Amino acid sequence: NAGVTQTPKFQVLKTGQSMTLQCAQDMNHEYMSWYRQDPGMGLRLIHYSVGAGITDQGEVPNGYNVSRSTTEDFPLRLLSAAPSQTSVYFCASSYSMGEGGLFFGSGTQLSVL
């Protein structure tokens, strides 16, 4: 099984550019989420979704948009990239809001110059 698939693996942007990070899961999970990981800060929740058509903000939502049109896909959009958004981004899914454990993708390393 593929599990959680994220693309691209690496991305370099210039300040002000926009892009979409893709995330897809094939486990029929209702809950999907996006985290960013910065050194020493663990994982911080950006946005999450408890089902198709439902999204909500996490701890650090500013500068990011999400949508959930299908159970499988949960893309993350950077509207106008800033150097502060340089980070490693992880998509995760689970049956509930992480209670049984999250399944993570392999991450997207983003650099904003």
Add this chain to the structure above:
Amino acid sequence: TQLLEQSPQFLSIQEGENLTVYCNSSSVFSSLQWYRQEPGEGPVLLVTVVTGGEVKKLKRLTFQFGDARKDSSLHITAAQPGDTGLYLCAGGKAAGNKLTFGGGTRVLVKP
């Protein structure tokens, strides 16, 4: 200030030694999860503990949830180079609530 504090931040030991990683909070959690993350990959769930005082064993790894459900520890016996990685704890405050992650402990086991 993070809700979940992990210590130490970095640990370097020789193969065969034991190690303990701590995850502490001033808040009560309904459940506590431990993950291991290897370079270039996403975190992988190791265990979930839900009952105060609970102890779970996974081969050479022993996980304990504090009696008051505010802290947890991960003990590795006879560490091997394959145990190298970033260990993350994550707490849930109630059923259906979002997980909060600690800052992580980076473990290096030298052969």
